[in-house]
Amino acid sequence: MKKILRIISIILLIALVGIQFVPTERNQSDIEPKTDFLLVNNPPKNVSALLRESCYDCHSNNTDYPWYNKVQPITWFLEHHIKEGKSELNFNEWSNYSDRRKNSKLKSIINQIKDAEMPPASYTLIHREAIFSNSEKEVVLDYMKRIRDSLK
Amino acid sequence: MKKFKATLGILAIVLVTLTTMSCRDNKKEDSHDGMNSEMMDEGHHHDSAMNHDNMGTSTEMMDSHTQSSDAKQVVADYMTLKDALVADDNQKAQSAGKTLLNHLESFDVSKYSAQQQKELKDIVDDAKEHAEHISESPIAHQREHFKLLSKDITDMVAITGTETTLYQQFCPMYDGGSEWLSMNKEVKNPYYGSKMLNCGRVQKEIN
Incomplete structure (x- = not known):
C-alpha cells in the first residue's frame, strides 16, 4: 500500500511539474485598436472605468492577469475563459461589427448585466471589485441603452 | 490511515485525468479555431472575386419571387424552431437551432447582387450567433x-x-413588443407558449 501511494505521488508530482512547461497563449497587447468600443463611443470616464474593470479582462485583447495565472492548470482555465469571452464579444473589435450585430450584442450585454449573469460568478469570486453595485449597474445599463438607441 | 491513502490516491488520479483532459480539450479547440478562420478567409476571397465578376449583371439575376432553396430551408428551420417554442419544448428548440445553424453556415449568397450579398452576409452572421x-x-x-x-x-x-x-405577428407583452413569423394566420405565441398561447395579432402579410 505504501509503495502504491509513493508511486502515485511521484506520478502526480511529475505531471504537475510537467504541465508547467506546456506553452500557453497570453492575451496581452499594448495596442489599443481604433475599432475599440471606448475609443469609438467615447463614454464618460466613470463608464469606461467600470467597463475596463469588470469586462475588459475577458472581452478585449488585453487581460490584466492575476499573479497566479502562470501556475498550471489555472492558466488553462483562464485561457479557456478568455477565449470564450472574446468569441462572444470583443470590445476591441467593436466597430468591425455590423450595426445588426452591434444591436444583438448590446441586447445581450444589457440582459446579462441586468440579470447579474455578467460579470460571471467564477470571475467575481476573485475579482470582488468587478461586481457592479446597484448604482453602477444603472449607469452602465443606461449608457448601453443609449448606444443601442443611437443605432436605430 | 488506510482511508487517507485511498482518498489521496483517488485525488491523484482525478487530478491527472483532469489535467490531461483539459489539455486535449484545448487542442481540439485550437484546430477548430484554425478551421474557422480558414473558412472565413476563403469566404473573403470568394466574396471579392464575386464582386468583380458580378458588378454589372447581378441585379438582373435576382428575381424577388424565386426564393433560393437555401433561403427556403432557413425559413423552414426557423418555423420548426418557432413551433418548438410554441410547444414549450426546450430540447426540440435546441435541435432546431442546431439544424438552422448548419443551414445558415452553408447559405449561398452568390446569386445576389453585391449590395444584397453584403446585407445577407450581415444577416447570416448575426442569425448564426442566435442559432x-x-x-x-x-x-x-x-x-x-x-x-x-x-x-x-x-x-x-x-x-x-x-x-x-x-x-x-406581434406580441405587445414580451420585452416591450416582439415580432415573429408564421406560416399560419392563426396566432400561436412562441414567446409565451402555453402560458399565453393566443396572445398577439397579425401585423402584416408577406407574399
Missing part, C-alpha cells in the same frame, strides 16, 4: 435570441422573397 445560442440554452434564453433571430429572418425574406405567404 448557436438557441442550440445550447434553456428556454427563456432561447426566446430572447428568438426575438433577434426573427428580425434577421424577416429582413432576409425581404431580400430573398418568399413563395409561401408568411404572416408577421
